[in-house]
Amino acid sequence: MRGLKLFLIGCFVLCRFLLQAQKDFTKYALPLVSTQNEYQFSNGNVYPCIGLPFAMNHWSPQTALNGERWQYSYNAHQITGLKETHQPSPWVGDYGQLSLLPTVGEKKFLEKDRQSWFSHKTEIAAPDYYKVYLADYNVTAELAPSERGCMMQFIFPETSEANVVIDAFDQESFVKVIPGENEIIGYTTQHSGGKKLLPGNFKNFFIIKFDKPFKNYSTWLDTSFVGDVKEVKGKRTGVVVTFNTTANEKVIARIASSFISQGQAQLNLSREIGNKTFKQVKEKGKQAWNKYLSKFVVEDNRLDDLDHVRMFYTALYRMLLYPREFFEYDTRGRIMHYSPYNGKVLPGRMYTDNGFWDTFRAEHPFFTLFLPGVSKHILEGLANTYKESGWLPEWASPGHIKVMIGSNSASIIASAYLNGIKDVDINTLWNATYKNAYHVHPVLSSVGRAGVMEYNKLGYVPYDVINESAARTLEYAYDDFCMYKLAQSLHKSPDIIATFRKRAFNYKNLFYPKYNLMAGRHSNGNFRSDFNPFSWGGDFTEGNSWQYSWSVMQDPSGLAKLMGGRKIFVEMLDSVFKMPPVFDYKNYGKVIHEMREMQTIGFGQYAHGNEPIQHMIYLYDWAGQPWKSQYWARQVMDRLYQPTADGYCGDEDNGQTSAWYVFSALGFYPVCPVIGEFAIGSPLFRKVKIRLPNGKTLIINANKNNEENVYLKSISVNKIIWDKNYFTRGQLQQGGIVNFQMTSKPNQLKGTKEKDFPFSLSNEK
Template structure:
């Protein structure tokens, strides 16, 4: 007894001493945050196996336009792959993922010697040793043409710098892509045009207009339509238009180009060019972009950690602040306006796009709400406009409504935003409440918009597996959670008790697809019988979406205590959690002829049925924090960070998915994670660094300390909050916003004597 008292006092005084230390980090990396970022992280991917499915996005945070080297052919969603050895152009892209593909794209490609304009003919060999990729600047030596090509971005514009050899045949090919395009060389320094190439989700009048202004007089002009070149012709409109301009250059002569685009008009593209570049030069734009990235990434300051960990952290943070992208522009008077990807009109106000809420509601939007609330507020304004212009909340926007994935997780994004941004946030929450009610109670114009199968769900309390909807169990679980977030929003807005009770009751519908015989969720027919035979390793089919029963059983974010009770109590719940990592890596095809890449990505990492490369199970490790054995979660969260992430081309273990998989790492490195967006709690895990600080609104600073933390000390002996021993397994949003010191005292062995009780567990609906 005396020994335990002595140990408790020792921990208490250690916490006090650490909390009294200055909040500023004692040691910081000797670089600025953006210097740690590797945009090539995740680019070593292919259709059959994703190590991220990313491309190097040369852009500003949340920028309207990204630029990237194009190694793939036109229309190939794998724009840039690390294993490629040829580049076809430097492309303006709006692609959120290879599966969604691109829209509104065009490219610039320098060529010397014999004129080559077709994409395969003009492709040049390159090597990563002569390539430099940063978020704010990209350069590559195009060996076939002896041209150093550089680009640096603004939000809606960019500057290029081409360093040519001495030649009388230096060319730049401007490819406006197929599916309808236009180019016009309007004078000896200027090219304008548009691209209407897209992959769906656009109105009939969609175009991306561009202007390109060169600092060197053009001495050769040509245009092309597909395969045919027309020398001397200055304008082309057709299925596949492009332009070729030429110069006479001296040795190492630099030709610069200012490029801007607009979804509104050519005139607006000129406005964007003047306002974002004006008379500035390449180095000035590059410096401004560098500073902007440091401002955004610099909200986090890592005071320890090895080089690989710091690089991975900031590379993941970089991916977390790219999407959703700004889809708005400023008129000549500085007023915010946008081309609507929903109705094709030019309207006032904010608009964002290129995000799938099925992925990003989980941790990406909670990260923005916590650290970047001003941008998150603009995104909520954009959702108001999206609803007013389309009649619905998007679930996957790129740039307009897309028919992919399941659930009504837009309601989670709305609720979590209002809960955390607060009443002072300047947007119309009442319109968003109206929108949420509509999508939760009505099927929409697309299967993925509104609530598909609403009549079944509202009548039976689940989506039956013998309906015509695939993913019946997955839909039921997501609908129940989405109803919970609606209940939370109704509470925040003081809606009538009967409305709150209605959504509360529906949020318990997850129980209707739980099979107590197997302690897993399972497909259920309209007559109430469970599907038989049942293989819990089987992916997809009529019951699951991108996963199997072992993955989806845990998607009861809002009522983990209720899930425990269904399983027979905490001991059985823990046993089922443990089982995930002890199972084989086998999978069933779910009626498919061949495996999908997510199956292989689970299989090859050898972590049982833990499929971190896909979203449904990414929160599961943190569910140990709802039990008396949190040390097991501490082990696995660090194991996942250490084993499945690094800042190299194969640095992810599956699709990065618009910041979600990256935001998981960012939160986990901090030592907590938002298991249930729509509540104000973050479940504690095991931090990665000895010290990290976060700049929060109102000049508040949160410091997270883990003294002597290293690769071997993944277990948490004790948590202190502002010097006081802290027993809860979560921290609240308001706690974090107030700033202070969150300290983890870590060890190389689990503290099995530290056994939280129900009063310390994170939120569950059944505990209300």
């Protein structure tokens, strides 16, 4: 009898394991979250991105007209196309676009003419699948993506005028109809947004193969049809193909593209789509997503946590979209890429569509900790970028663009290498980061270090030399800390090590004792006589002194000493949340969306919708009051993240704002990624299981966790009491069980001693 009981228990456990293994996590990841945006106010600034993790191509329904950068708006009522997109942000713009739209009746191709009414009631969006009913045409359109292609399925009514509009967009494009093969081939050169340096041969080649012969076709150029001409090239080109269809007939379009060549586009189509059915392509996409999403299993049966679960997997999905793989496979399966820097086709990996000003903070540390293979490949791409352009990327889309500040590629490289990613071309990467520390790009001030000569001479960037001087100084000082640690690890000369260590303290040169905050300085050493800590822009980047003064990730304890000690440091931290959300916009000449987003969220001067201040909540861990980090982390998670159309509180930014949420929901955050320590906050779920890359499992338990019990009574790691305010990389990577004992009252005895604080450069021995 006892044996039978054990057998039944074993069967139950096995069945539960199999069910968990088969669980579809994509149903919790919601692409429509945060798609309600406009120029004046961001609720994420994302579109429903249908594509595989890190894929070269993404796909999205398009509601925009005439090249509007907000290509999908939740408030819109018309669909203008199903679009191949590479847009990482509406502020950066898109490139390599292509769209298809099924219509019925008269042939129309301009967006304003071809668009169709739709409703969210008949729209389904998942990471691996999109479906919409186009009411004006009585057509249902579906798409399922691959890495470099897509399969679309259009369900038409009975008609002799079933059309598919193909739009290769503007700036110069080309289409060619091959009727005997039911194919459309061509290319688009379109790219927009910001100052970009792209080679003259930049093209996105595409192939579209239908499973049904055309009844007829009409190519178009700019605003007019040119008839049944098979080839057309010009500013904006496209074609409308027409079919005879029976009721509910499915017309299939198999699509792929390539930045290398037309032949490579054909190869990508054969390899990724081939003769697969729509169901097979969709299922492969679902498997690709579950490969990543299933590494994080939230086990929490509270009904009121379903929104948190959805938000968690939605944020995880957003993190896994970027950076984009900008490489392809040749006929022998070798990795090749078109270089958006020198226009050549070269071996090896390339990545793009990432702004390191945003993502160095948490997204890339997440890859290093949980997806080291991805991190290794990204570093390979960085080395190739340097070899091909002579510079590291700071914002790439697809090549270098002029936007944002800092040389934060140093943080990406140093934090990955120092935290275990060793099998990389570190000599090339070191040379690249070293060059960045002493030079600025001759055309793009966002690449390298603008104001670097003055910074290295004076210890700060003067505001009379270049705009955003204080923000640049603070970021360069952190980046110099990254260089210092990397130089140590690589056994560089004592002079090099000492130089970068000294520069890591340059943040002190901006400390304005009169205000206890950071401020811009003139090259003569004077602070601004008209300094206003509420003034946005000018010496700062998309923020003010209250938000940027905390950008001393390498030395929070040193910052606390500057401010007068831990007591005053805490008072200054508290003040961020207590002050009214006022702002001075004179430096911009207008109210920008980041100001409105700060003003409306109810957190005083804490502007979580933009990156520079996101780590600030965790600085209480360096001040002996970790319960305040716990409180504010939960406040932000609960109040500023919702799985709704307006779910984020600002720009999502290539996964960074999502990464803040994912880390914080697990209960810790990488304030200073290079060190490999994670400041402890307040876990969101009662239980999370994480499958680690080394095959081990990390289980995070938060006993008695609920909306009231946000504080930590105690922590144990593998049954050993842990009193410090941080975890180490080694602790997390060894797996095992982390137990948080949650309570409704702050434990003001735990984590109050300096020995419990995370690393600070000033305390380094």
